[in-house]
Amino acid sequence: MESLYLLIPLSLVVLAIAVAIFFWAVNSGQYDDIDREGERILFDEDGQPQSTPTAADDDAQGEGRGD
Amino acid sequence: MAEQDCYHCGLPVPAGADYPVTIQGLARAMCCPGCQAVASAIVDGGLHRFYDFRSQLSATATTDQQQVLEHYDLAAVQADFVHRNEDGTLAADLFVGGITCAACAWLIERHLAKLPGVAVTVNVSSHRCRVSWQPDQVKLSTILQAFEDIGYRARPLGDEAAEQQRSRENKAWLLRLGLAGLSMMQAGHAAIGLYFGAYTGIDDEWVAMLRWVSLVLTIPVVCYSATPFYSAAWRSLKVGHLVMDVPVSLAIILAFVASVWATLTNTGEVYYDSVGMFAFLLLLARYLEMQVRHRNEHHTASLVQLIPPVAIRIGDDGEQAVPVKSLVPGDRILVASGETLPCDGTVVRGASEVVEAVLTGEQSPVAKHPGAAVSAGTVNLANPLEIRVAAIGVSTRLAAILNLVGAAEAVKPRRAAVADRIAGWFVAGVLLITAAVAATWYLIDPSRAFWISLSVLVVTCPCALSLATPTALAVATGELRKLGLLIRKGHVLETLAVVERVIFDKTGTLTQGRMRLGAVVPAAGIDGEEVLVRGAALERGAAHPIAHAFAAVTGQLPPVEQQQVVVGQGVSGIIAGEPHVLGKPELLARLAGGPVAEPPPGGRQWLALGNARGLLGWIEVKDELRPRAGQALAELTALGLQVELLSGDRPAAAATVATALGMAEWRGGAAPEDKLQRVQQLQAGGQRVLMVGDGINDVPVLSGADVSVAMGDAVDVTRLHADSLLVSGDLEALPAAVRIARRTETIIRQNLAWALGYNLLAIPLAAMGYVPPWAAAIGMSSSSLIVVVNALRLARTSRPGQRGGHPQLRPQLA
Numbered sequence: 001m002e003s004l005y006l007l008i009p010l011s012l013v014v015l016a017i018a019v020a021i022f023f024w025a026v027n028s029g030q031y032d033d034i035d036r037e038g039e040r041i042l043f044d045e046d047g048q049p050q051s052t053p054t055a056a057d058d059d060a061q062g063e064g065r066g067d
Numbered sequence: 068m069a070e071q072d073c074y075h076c077g078l079p080v081p082a083g084a085d086y087p088v089t090i091q092g093l094a095r096a097m098c099c100p101g102c103q104a105v106a107s108a109i110v111d112g113g114l115h116r117f118y119d120f121r122s123q124l125s126a127t128a129t130t131d132q133q134q135v136l137e138h139y140d141l142a143a144v145q146a147d148f149v150h151r152n153e154d155g156t157l158a159a160d161l162f163v164g165g166i167t168c169a170a171c172a173w174l175i176e177r178h179l180a181k182l183p184g185v186a187v188t189v190n191v192s193s194h195r196c197r198v199s200w201q202p203d204q205v206k207l208s209t210i211l212q213a214f215e216d217i218g219y220r221a222r223p224l225g226d227e228a229a230e231q232q233r234s235r236e237n238k239a240w241l242l243r244l245g246l247a248g249l250s251m252m253q254a255g256h257a258a259i260g261l262y263f264g265a266y267t268g269i270d271d272e273w274v275a276m277l278r279w280v281s282l283v284l285t286i287p288v289v290c291y292s293a294t295p296f297y298s299a300a301w302r303s304l305k306v307g308h309l310v311m312d313v314p315v316s317l318a319i320i321l322a323f324v325a326s327v328w329a330t331l332t333n334t335g336e337v338y339y340d341s342v343g344m345f346a347f348l349l350l351l352a353r354y355l356e357m358q359v360r361h362r363n364e365h366h367t368a369s370l371v372q373l374i375p376p377v378a379i380r381i382g383d384d385g386e387q388a389v390p391v392k393s394l395v396p397g398d399r400i401l402v403a404s405g406e407t408l409p410c411d412g413t414v415v416r417g418a419s420e421v422v423e424a425v426l427t428g429e430q431s432p433v434a435k436h437p438g439a440a441v442s443a444g445t446v447n448l449a450n451p452l453e454i455r456v457a458a459i460g461v462s463t464r465l466a467a468i469l470n471l472v473g474a475a476e477a478v479k480p481r482r483a484a485v486a487d488r489i490a491g492w493f494v495a496g497v498l499l500i501t502a503a504v505a506a507t508w509y510l511i512d513p514s515r516a517f518w519i520s521l522s523v524l525v526v527t528c529p530c531a532l533s534l535a536t537p538t539a540l541a542v543a544t545g546e547l548r549k550l551g552l553l554i555r556k557g558h559v560l561e562t563l564a565v566v567e568r569v570i571f572d573k574t575g576t577l578t579q580g581r582m583r584l585g586a587v588v589p590a591a592g593i594d595g596e597e598v599l600v601r602g603a604a605l606e607r608g609a610a611h612p613i614a615h616a617f618a619a620v621t622g623q624l625p626p627v628e629q630q631q632v633v634v635g636q637g638v639s640g641i642i643a644g645e646p647h648v649l650g651k652p653e654l655l656a657r658l659a660g661g662p663v664a665e666p667p668p669g670g671r672q673w674l675a676l677g678n679a680r681g682l683l684g685w686i687e688v689k690d691e692l693r694p695r696a697g698q699a700l701a702e703l704t705a706l707g708l709q710v711e712l713l714s715g716d717r718p719a720a721a722a723t724v725a726t727a728l729g730m731a732e733w734r735g736g737a738a739p740e741d742k743l744q745r746v747q748q749l750q751a752g753g754q755r756v757l758m759v760g761d762g763i764n765d766v767p768v769l770s771g772a773d774v775s776v777a778m779g780d781a782v783d784v785t786r787l788h789a790d791s792l793l794v795s796g797d798l799e800a801l802p803a804a805v806r807i808a809r810r811t812e813t814i815i816r817q818n819l820a821w822a823l824g825y826n827l828l829a830i831p832l833a834a835m836g837y838v839p840p841w842a843a844a845i846g847m848s849s850s851s852l853i854v855v856v857n858a859l860r861l862a863r864t865s866r867p868g869q870r871g872g873h874p875q876l877r878p879q880l881a
Binding site for chain 1: 276
């Protein structure tokens with residue numbers, strides 16, 4: 001049981017670290033746009049041509065917005 | 068044709084419309100040329116994956132007249148919102164209209180990245196973006212146009228201060244909430260140890276240790292997370308009110324102080340876990356409330372767009388673009404066709420048609436000749452007008468209408484929140500009882516007086532009472548949001564539950580506010596198709612609302628020469644060498660001679676098409692009813708509400724709509740003041756009124772009604788002054804909202820009854836010293852839990868009958 005004298009203070013230290021990380025995350029703007037970050041991982045950002053029937057569209061990039 | 072929804076925006080595709088776009092190898096139907104253009108731009112840009120990513124339908128693209136974007140390239144205009152970075156690039160914060168989900172941010176960033184020297188970051192929650200660009204490579208107007216191409220509208224706002232304030236507030240509450248949550252969980256662990264120890268036996272040294280650990284864990288909650296409750300309580304005490312924050316603060320502080328005392332003296336009982344949980348749940352409710360408020364503010368932030376920022380002043384040295392705020396009465400300005408008037412004034416030269424919907428709600432244009440008075444915010448349709456400025460800014464008629472709002476809100480009937488009404492009595496009662504208990508026990512047994520008075524205070528902890536209302540409101544607000552109804556003001560749910568009469572505006576509310584083509588009655592010797600094609604050719608390129616209806620006509624249009632708008636009458640032009648006219652029968656009679664032709668019967672709006680030899684056919688134009696408007700009205704009536712139509716349009720037009728929807732009560736030709744007066748008269752008669760509208764002429768009445776709903780596509784000022792916003796545009800959300808509001812009221816009553824009943828039972832027991840502290844703590848927690856679970860029932864029971872999403876969309880990520 002004496003191990004509790006070590007483990008409980010240790011848990012407080014871990015908690016303090018968790019709180020510090022949470023504060024840092026909020027203050028550095030990581031929670032500013034919750035609506036978006038939750039879905040970002042679902043969007044392919046690689047820019048590779050997709051193996052879809054519209055691969056030709058990727059070749060035609062730029063034509064649609066000349067103006 | 069089978070009923071189909073627009074692939075881009077989800078509106079029904081009108082019969083006969085044909086705007087296909089090939090997306091990933093499949094032809095998709097669009098509802099209008101606007102959506103077609105936007106979808107084509109997205110696909111042509113190689114960004115078709117947007118349609119896979121999005122979780123919400125896009126906003127309907129409009130092809131209406133828009134501001135001249137080049138104005139934003141003027142240094143005088145940019146001075147207000149553009150700042151220069153150290154590396155020489157320019158940066159601006161823009162409000163982006165039309166963002167519906169995270170995929171929109173992806174689309175915008177990908178699309179704008181193709182412009183040279185442009186960087187953009189989009190914030191989906193706040194509907195804002197920060198864009199920076201190299202001034203020597205690209206112009207701001209080009210960037211704004213790139214937004215328009217893919218169906219969004221980006222504009223400077225000038226409210227960065229308010230936005231920063233919101234952002235700070237959000238962070239502060241998030242920190243408080245997160246800290247309270249972490250501490251609550253840890254203190255809960257310690258509490259489990261203590262509770263088990265009380266049953267199975269535990270050494271005193273461990274009890275003391277767990278208590279000290281809990282004490283340390285709870286200090287940040289009491290001293291940091293819960294501080295907003297103390298300051299709100301203090302503010303209310305200073306003005307002599309007792310709001311719910313007062314008992315909340317008392318409970319947190321007293322329970323904590325008692326626990327600290329118990330820990331220090333190693334006596335009594337501790338309540339650290341209860342303090343933490345109580346603070347956390349209340350903070351959670353407040354945080355959700357704040358998020359709803361911010362979301363609404365983001366939705367309605369684009370207030371500035373009513374009048375253009377720039378006008379063309381005609382001076383001695385020619386025409387010059389100047390900021391509108393630098394105009395003075397007496398200046399002459401030039402307003403091109405399709406532009407919005409920046410000021411009040413008189414027409415000096417030119418003849419045109421002006422849509423005064425901003426003042427009257429009526430979409431049909433009014434003819435303006437030299438000498439006629441014109442108002443800021445109205446839209447010049449046909450020809451350029453030269454105008455002598457009479458008033459700008461706050462002295463315009465537009466500003467006068469908006470000023471009515473303040474007056475209307477001042478006399479608006481209000482209901483205080485139930486919980487706050489109870490709070491005053493509750494606090495006073497608890498304090499009196501505690502004092503009496505303390506005095507009595509002091510006489511009986513002074514050594515027990517302190518702990519028994521304390522248990523009375525703790526057992527009456529107003530957790531359940533203070534959670535009863537916010538939890539139910541938070542759940543109901545979320546449910547309404549799923550229906551497409553955003554709540555802007557706190558009283559909406561409470562008032563919706565008790566309204567007796569619903570008043571609708573006509574144009575844009577019950578109807579779609581857009582002209583569409585109806586029946587075609589060709590004359591002998593010509594087919595209907597040909598009549599439509601010639602009509603469309605004559606209207607091509609015109610800015611009139613009727614011309615927009617003809618945009619639905621597809622096919623090869625014959626070329627037209629000498630195309631011309633005849634102010635107040637129609638259009639004329641030469642097709643295949645022959646002069647043609649389209650418009651009022653009188654216009655045709657002037658060209659063809661002879662008597663004025665009689666339109667087909669039925670009181671609808673008909674345009675006559677003809678040439679010098681006489682009538683070629685009649686084309687009906689109509690403003691269609693919103694889909695499901697009839698069902699919505701029937702359901703409202705079934706709920707026991709009276710429905711009424713109150714329109715600024717011609718009485719005949721109001722009558723047509725009222726008859727079509729079977730509404731018994733209707734009035735047409737009502738000015739903004741009349742509308743407000745009508746509602747105030749009903750309120751004087753004791754009725755509670757829900758007003759549904761969309762135009763600026765509805766703003767005063769929306770502010771004056773007990774509760775108001777603005778349509779989602781309403782102009783910004785209207786949305787800003789309504790209590791709630793029907794983003795989906797689906798009127799069937801209204802009866803559903805009334806049902807949810809009534810059920811919310813029931814749940815709140817149940818919660819309050821339970822909380823008060825629990826206290827009535829517990830106080831006497833505690834006062835007599837029969838409640839051991841651990842039982843007080845458990846009673847406190849479980850009574851709160853019951854209230855929360857009861858509120859959650861709202862979400863479960865309102866699931867059936869809600870509006871289905873689009874089949875091709877992923878379920879929305881909450």
